Amino acid sequence: MNAAVKNRIPGRTINRLTLYKRYLEYLLEMDSGNNYITSSELGEETHFNSAIVRRDLSCLGQLGQRKVGYKIDELCKTINKVLGLDKTWDVALIGVGNLGKALAVYRGFEKLGFKIVAIFDNDRFKIGKKWKGVKIQDMKYISKIVKQKRIKIAIIAVPFKAAQETADLLIKSGIKAILNLAPTRLTVPDGIKLRSIDLAVKLENLSHLLVRDR
Amino acid sequence: MNAAVKNRIPGRTINRLTLYKRYLEYLLEMDSGNNYITSSELGEETHFNSAIVRRDLSCLGQLGQRKVGYKIDELCKTINKVLGLDKTWDVALIGVGNLGKALAVYRGFEKLGFKIVAIFDNDRFKIGKKWKGVKIQDMKYISKIVKQKRIKIAIIAVPFKAAQETADLLIKSGIKAILNLAPTRLTVPDGIKLRSIDLAVKLENLSHLLVRDR
DNA sequence: CGATGTGAATAATTTCACAGCG
């Protein structure tokens, strides 16, 4: 059934890899002169136990050098590869409310390797406008353009009532991964990757913690 | 050391409670006529196993009725109480870039019980403007106003370079819980609640999944 | 020596499966 189960890296590990990598890139940018980093240093910086740093990194192969640590640039490159960041991903953004707009103009994406190449909305006052050089198009062209450009990743930033039908349409058009920012649980077929950012979950978690501790 | 460790509800459970509650509220709004819901129905809807739904809900006390299920309105009320949502929380928003603006004008918050009562930025072109009736103020007044209004929750939506110092200032001013939207790991003292929303983590998780499965 | 990599121990979370009860 599962073809690709050799050495599946745990989901939590993947999340931490992003955080490790962010710090490694910061170090490289700083050019501190230090070429190596130990698991304890990396752990301290990212607030994880050094043992889990080592176990996480051991998923990537034998990268460390005893007594020295991990070579920063090499480790960084390996993590990027595992995260699929050795290429740039074309991304479709659906919905240009304030949140969508925030994403559309956010420059950080491209640095990470995600390039918004298509933007859709169904507000006729927005259609035709450009954000960072990308024209906002009518949502009725989603299927055509996603297919044409072979886009694999989409960000859904539409109102929650429209989120599921948007997802369905995207998937029918060939999208393989969805980042859902609408505050609703999406249902997607097997094989489609889905991650959600849910503000309410985070906020209510905080308020719970506040009342829990008196 | 820990005064409030009687019946601490697991963090994952708390996250799911938000999702259960969202569906329950939807049902109440629909007024479908059905007053009860079973763990299987709730689980199916929220994509969780019915056993974990039952275990989660059992943390709240003995709420279910055998053969019938859980009374929707009662369950909803209990969850809200546990999540600290039986009152409205005043929230401070720091940073009115696109992301901050998206949050400032987002009407969903208030419905959840979070009211943005103070907005700060240090861009003098933004200071003085109003968003949804709340004036944007100079960040130098953070301490004064947070103390004055006794605000406990803050959302940080400033550029990542300013995030840590903003957090430090907020905490010194009496903030007890922070939702961090800046793409950086914050360090906060014990007792301060911190949750982060990290777009990069989510996106890179997706790209990893795409390359993992071919 | 001093760091990694990893078995083994521990902890946390989820799932199974069923007793118990209205």
Place this chain on the structure above:
DNA sequence: CGCTGTGAAATTATTCACATCG
């Protein structure tokens, strides 16, 4: 009967602790 609530098993994740090796 049909559901909840929950022991017990299974699974997953983290931490300890140390053999190993450059």
